Amino acid sequence: MKKQFTGLIILLASVGFAHQPFWNPGSPSLEQAYRILEPTISKVVTSQVNAGQLGFYIFELAAGFVLDLGLFVGAACPPAFQPRMWLVGPGLEGHERPPFAIPGGMGAKVFAGGWRDYRGHGLVARQGPEFRERLRGGTYYVVVEAGNAAGYYMLSLAGAEVPGGTSEGRAALARFNRCG
DSSP: OHHHHHHHHHHHHHHHHHSEEEEOOOOOSSTTOEEOOOTTBOEEEEEEEOTTOEEEEEEEEOTTOEEEEEEEEETTSOTTOOOEEEEEETTOOOSSOOSSOOOTTOEEEEEOOOOEEEEETTEEEEEEEEEEEEOOOEEEEEEEEOTTSOEEEEEEEOOBOOSOOOHHHHHHHHHHHHTO
């Protein structure tokens, strides 16, 4: 019991002070995109998608901002759950056409694969696509494409480590680790 309690304290401390945890109950379209506030602050947003679903996120970036994103899935999720991550915004060019409409004046790039086991910050997960690039600024979207399987995923945004997040975000971490 003491070992489990110590592990929980480490999890809460590392997540509460390393990344601000948030829960996205669903954001199935560009119009209903989950708004990420203060993209300069480190955070994780946990969500769940069913096979064939998309999860949309929106944020505003200053010119020259280095966007550092990572996508994780719960290790208990089916091995077939390997979502793709799309970045949509001004000046982006990709080689694939996304399975959703792109707003005028924007382009899209897809990031897929690279899945490997990950343990850290209280997570038992598989880490997948990553993106790190200096952007021109403006409105950007990240879209998580579930593919042919369902599961829990976590979008990680690197930045300044500031305490915060929500109680719903902290509660979602246990569901993420169990994939349910």
